[in-house]
Amino acid sequence: MHCFHAILLQPEGDQPSELFRHSARMDKQLGQLYYSRPEELCARAFEAFVQDAAITNHFLVKGSKASPEAEKGLYPEGEQRERINRLFGDYFSTLGKALQREL
Numbered sequence: 001m002h003c004f005h006a007i008l009l010q011p012e013g014d015q016p017s018e019l020f021r022h023s024a025r026m027d028k029q030l031g032q033l034y035y036s037r038p039e040e041l042c043a044r045a046f047e048a049f050v051q052d053a054a055i056t057n058h059f060l061v062k063g064s065k066a067s068p069e070a071e072k073g074l075y076p077e078g079e080q081r082e083r084i085n086r087l088f089g090d091y092f093s094t095l096g097k098a099l100q101r102e103l
Contacts, residue, residue, distance in 0.1 A: 003087045006080065007045045008038065018080055021047070022073030035074055048075045050087040 023035035
């Protein structure tokens with residue numbers, strides 16, 4: 001839930017995030033509902049997390065920093081990106097520990 005909050009809302013939790021606002025603006029411009037869908041927002045946030053991680057995965061990462069979509073604000077940026085990356089890292093660290101206990 002912390003990841004969803006960081007992706008969809010401002011830190012205070014009472015306003016949409018910059019990522020959501022940019023995505024909704026793009027949907028309105030294109031006359032569609034795609035970029036602002038929660039699953040699409042989360043997918044792009046995860047893509048940014050993977051691109052910023054120490055690993056390299058060209059299958060999962062199209063370009064969350066220097067693509068036309070990134071230039072339009074369709075990927076998390078700045079403090080929001082850092083917060084999301086930290087929360088994804090916490091989640092996967094906790095998941096890894098839980099899986100190790102199962103072995």
